[in-house]
Amino acid sequence: MSSARDAITPDTKDWTWVLERPCPECGFEAAAHDVSELPALLDATSSSWSRVLGRGDASHRPRPGVWSPLEYGCHVRDVHLLFAERVRLMLAEDGPTFANWDQDATAVERDYRRQDPAAVAVELVDAARAVATLYASVTDATRGRRGLRSNGDEFTVESLGRYHLHDVVHHLHDVGADHR
Numbered sequence: 001m002s003s004a005r006d007a008i009t010p011d012t013k014d015w016t017w018v019l020e021r022p023c024p025e026c027g028f029e030a031a032a033h034d035v036s037e038l039p040a041l042l043d044a045t046s047s048s049w050s051r052v053l054g055r056g057d058a059s060h061r062p063r064p065g066v067w068s069p070l071e072y073g074c075h076v077r078d079v080h081l082l083f084a085e086r087v088r089l090m091l092a093e094d095g096p097t098f099a100n101w102d103q104d105a106t107a108v109e110r111d112y113r114r115q116d117p118a119a120v121a122v123e124l125v126d127a128a129r130a131v132a133t134l135y136a137s138v139t140d141a142t143r144g145r146r147g148l149r150s151n152g153d154e155f156t157v158e159s160l161g162r163y164h165l166h167d168v169v170h171h172l173h174d175v176g177a178d179h180r
Contacts, residue, residue, distance in 0.1 A: 002171060016153055016161065016163065017136060018030050018166045019031065019159055019162055019163060020163075021059065023166060025170065025173065026043055026077040026166075026170045026172075026173035026174075027173075028165075028166050028169045028173075030162035030165065030166045030171065031162065031165065033162055033165060034158070035135055035138050035143050035158040035161050035162075036138075037155065038135040038136075038161045038164075038165060039132035039133070039135050040132075041163065041165055042080075042128045042129075042131065042132040042135070043128065043129070043132060044066045045128065045165075045168045045169060045172060046125045046128035046129070047124075047125075048172055048177050048178060049073055049076060049121065049124050049128075049168075049172070050124070050125060050178075051120045051177065052069050052072075052073060052172070052175050052177045053069065053070065053073045053117040053118070053120055053121040053124070054117070054118075054121065055069065055071070058070045058073070058117040059113070059117060062143070067107075067112075067174075068113065069117075069175040070112065070113070070115065070117050070120060071107060071112040071113060072171045072174055072175050073117070073120045073121070073124055074078060074107070074110065074112040074115055074120055074166055075103060075106075075107065075112070075171065076124055076167070076171055077120060077124040077127050078103075078106060078110070078127075078129050078166065079122050079167050079168065080124065080127035080130070080131045080164075080168075080172065081127050081130075081131075082101055083131055083160065083161075083164040084127070084130050084131040084134055086098050086147060086160060087131065087138075087157060087160065087161070088134065089124050089147060090145045090146065090147040090155075090160065091134070091137070091138075091142055091157065094145075095146050095147065095148065096147045096148070097147070097148045097149075097150060098147060098148065098149050098150060099150065100149075100151075100176070107130075130170075131164075135161055138157055138161075142157060143156065143157050143158045144156045144157070144158070145157050147160065149162045
């Protein structure tokens with residue numbers, strides 16, 4: 001049974017602005033990265049996430065209302081899975097519209113707080129490798145293929161990849177870890 005103390009305030013911010021300017025919170029500059037760099041960068045971040053999930057405090061929330069490193073790791077694993085699905089759609093279809101994803105509902109439904117950090121680390125690395133393989137298949141001819149979020153935001157394969165990478169790096173910052 002969860003209490004008000006366990007509740008996480010949903011993040012309803014529109015983060016697409018990170019495609020145009022550096023993030024003042026984590027310092028990451030998405031526009032500085034080419035889609036061809038994504039496979040190596042995602043591999044490096046998955047190594048960082050493995051270290052985070054191996055910490056003794058991975059399941060501990062730093063304060064009420066803030067996800068634990070484990071919960072952030074579960075989210076990042078699921079972000080990799082979601083973005084792999086979206087990249088596949090963009091490479092296979094003309095202008096697909098992505099289904100809405102409620103990250104907060106997913107956290108509750110999948111019970112992030114009670115997952116095994118070691119299992120999540122393996123799943124996160126596997127998911128990062130799978131989506132990195134998709135980004136590695138992107139060519140000059142396909143990097144500009146477009147897709148739409150359910151709210152109408154338009155992405156190219158490359159901008160979606162940059163947006164994806166920011167999410168992963170930003171959450172490493174949230175848990176006090178380096179993205180290299």
